Amino acid sequence: MTIQPAKLRDPAVRAFVNAVNSRDREGFLSLLAPDATMADDGSDRDLADWIDQEIFSTHGHLEVDNESNGGRSLIARYRNDTWGEMRTRWSFTVEDDGRISRFETGQA
Template identity: 85%
Template sequence: MTIQTAKLSDPAVRAFVAAVNSHDLDGFRALLTPDATMADDGTDRDLEDWVDREIFSSHGHMEVDNESNGGRALIARYSNDTWGEMRTRWSFTVADDGRISRFETGQA
């Protein structure tokens, strides 16, 4: 069963999912610390390149099925124009200022 974005527990993660789903690149960037990092399937990636390719230029969309770790770990059906839909896991590290300093994703 899908969890509505507005009902996600962690404010930073909730804003992340909302920005992805509304294709709000500026809003998305504002959620990340200046030195934010990310990994896909266990391999660190160039954040700007990955976000452009996998989310914004390919119309990424997240449907969250489950959350844990206080809302900082998600299982979601993620879809984009490149790969179609897949079951993915996401984990987030949120800095003291409330912005995301790292996220990791991969197939679940």
């Protein structure tokens, strides 16, 4: 059962999913803290390179199936033009100012 992005509990995570799905790179970047970091399958990656290769140049799209941890952990079907669709997990660290300082993803 897919959870509509508008129904996601955490405002920063909701905005993250909406930015990915609408291919809004500027909006996406505005959600991140200046020193934000990320990891994919347990390995830290260069944030700018990763989002270009995995999201924005390859038409990334998230369909959320489950949320936990107050909306800061997701299980989602993620697809892009490179890898097709896969079941993924996402976790977010959101700072007091509402910006995301770290996100981690990988296969679920």
